[in-house]
Amino acid sequence: MANPLRDGDPNQIGPYRLHARLGGGGMGQVFLGRSPGGRLVAVKVVRPELADNADFRRRFASEVEAARKVGGFYTAQVVDADTEAARPWLATAYIPGPSLHQAVEEHGPLPLESAAVLGAGLAEGLAAVHACEMVHRDLKPANVILAEDGPRLIDFGIARALDATSHTQTSTVLGTAAFMSPEQAMAQKVGPPSDVFSLGCVLAFAATGRSPFGTGPVHAVVFRVVHGDPDLRGVPAPLAALVAACLAKDPAARPGLEHVLARLTALASPGQGRWLPEALTQVIAERRTLALTALHDPATGTGAVHPRTTAPPPPVHADQPRAPQPLLVHERRLMRGRDPGSHAAAYQIAIYVLLALFAVVSVSTVVHQFDIADDAGRWRSVETYGDLHESDELISTITWVAQIVSGLALTACWVLWFFRVRVVAEQFAPGRLRYRPSMAVYAWFIPIAGLWLPKQIADDVWHASSPPGRGRATAPAGLLHTWWAMWLVTFLTWPLFWIDWTTLLATQYERREDNDLYRIYEFTPAGWASLALHMAVVPTAIVTARFVRRLSAMQAARLNG
Known part of the structure; x- marks a missing residue:
């Protein structure tokens, strides 16, 4: 990670203009530099106290001479060095990427x-x-x-x-x-x-x-x-x-x-386009961008004065790489025992809570539907039972609004969790899953294609997350298929599920001989279907929670080794 130069850091080493710090160790500091021709290099400069050590100078000169001999694609090539300088240095090709x-x-x-x-x-x-x-x-x-x-x-x-x-x-x-x-x-x-x-x-x-x-x-x-x-x-x-x-x-x-x-x-998988998980590929791209930004920043360009940070450099052990400091919010989470990278776990808990809330609302709706069904088929005076009818409509409206709000919240948490498990699955099988991770969000909202795209993504995630040592076979997927079948029922019948169920009742009025107005309401087939769907919410929520728990557990086991 490129960090700003500090007070006391050199502006130039040999022919290389220095633009940022890359890291350091027991031997010296490493800077991001640029050659007169514009090439990016990593310049390793020996610490002043070591530069005064004759034995160290001899060893460093031997290192440079040996390193110049090494070629090959998988080594950082030495491009320049000066072992006789006041502070000896070594320049290698700059490689944007984490250790x-x-x-x-x-x-x-x-x-x-x-x-x-x-x-x-x-x-x-x-x-x-x-x-x-x-x-x-x-x-x-x-x-x-x-x-x-x-x-x-x-x-x-x-x-x-x-x-x-x-x-x-x-x-x-x-x-x-x-x-x-x-x-x-x-x-x-x-x-x-x-x-x-x-x-x-x-x-x-x-x-x-x-x-x-x-x-x-x-x-x-x-x-x-x-x-x-x-x-x-x-x-x-x-x-x-x-x-x-x-x-x-x-x-x-x-x-x-x-x-x-x-x-x-x-x-190794032959012919794969990427060899690293997507998250690390993004880190490499970000580091390349940061390096280029450091070079083209007007404040750090050639002939300009470098901005300096006055804080003393933290001590760095020779065996420790310099890593970027975590965000303060992540530091607070770590102090509370939470992993800042475990977004999927947070969404998992939210899904459990919202599934339980959604099930409670649905059970309340079913209880109210049975109460209304018990009174259906009876003629009632509108004047006598008007207040009772209004209270029934108020209860149905409240449960309907609660169902919509909890359902929308559950949908949001669901797609976020589904996206996270898709990203994690990429680490287990880089480049081998169908569709990009973003499709784990969009697939749910594509008309018609939403009937099979999410299932294909779920199949790949389940397979990639399956425990190793099974001859690359997927873990038993009965829970996955059951969850999908129940979800399809909900999706295909959503007009009956997501509208105010009282609108599905058949209502008739009749004026009797005493000039009073009477009313009767009856359950239609659509009304009974709505009741059945609300009853099915509880088993669907249980199966969904078990599916989330099982998939999350498989991924956690793979990540933790």
Whole structure:
């Protein structure tokens, strides 16, 4: 995420004009820059205190020389560097997109197909690194950028050549504890299998949202990496065996990258247009737009003075990516124990409440209809029973208005919930559901097509949300079909259901010999049909609530691994 430059930040590094902050870590700060020819670059500038360290300068120069050798589609290319500058810097191609760490933290684990594409891209990127006789040694979610056309490996900050130079044989343990290999954790010599182990950790994180070796103090995590079994609960079955093989304690027992790439390519959906869920695709588009906005903002253009923020930069740990701060409303929700992203859960509760209210109104209507039916077929004096008739009409009007208001509120909550579950389902089967998510709203209101479009969308959402490990088969859908049949009955008979039912009564008047005016009303077939439909509201509401609960539970189980 591009943030404004702060006081003290440079305006220019080498030939690159700096426009915004992208993030930072233990080694330095990363800025969004633009070359004289207009190319976007990410400029990594070493912290001043490190620039004065001769040993660090030598290591940084070695990193740059090694990184320049690495090619391949799935790595961020080094385009320029100056290791002799007062503050050494490195420029790479700018990739608009969140890190894997940010994406999973903010949007949840990736679906199987997306995780497979991620792993295949990383395997290909690591192969390019190894072809240069290097190991990455710091593969972790914060060092993986999710781009629109695939993942990118970044930050070869501690990559080391495999030649027999003194600095490759150092016993310093570098990397991030939860994603390093056992041999790296024990400061032993590392090779390509070490990156394969880290790749297995990253795949498990992408599929479950957590490291397979947990969190906690560094020494505890390192102990689990070296001696403990990985926790692979929640990893999809087609992926679990491969991840487990990558996490073998013995480097010789781990598969080669060619085998890993072949297995992951087989799991990825061939020819899919998008590899990420729609929510993450939108994040990438927003980041690209923000970067271009920063470049074209008159206040930050070439030759202008950059706006500065005076607040001191927050401390950033080397292993933590810089993520955008949450909105204050989301922060308050988190303090109350609510997930700001769980809009579907809020709509789910609202649907339960409104279904219960709608059922209560319908039951009240049925009770009133039976009361009127008990008095039907009797001649009554208009003068004697006029007040009673007016009270009946008042009650029917009140229940009718209550039915309309609660029905409209229920409809609004329903389409919002249906839209949210459609969006969530996209995470489980990216690009494989019919129609765009917006159709989950519009389909209900399209004449004639509303008789089948919502059912097609519901079928796809149900299938995508079905528990994994069923051979990709859908969960039993009897509840889905029952709900739809009941909804169709309501939809096809709405004229009888949504009008004031007293207008369906047949009324006759007669003037008797005593000159009094008498009135009789009787239930017509339409009136009895209205009564039956109101009685059917209770079972329909129960089936609908169970359908909402079941689908929401399946999606929650998939999201939580």
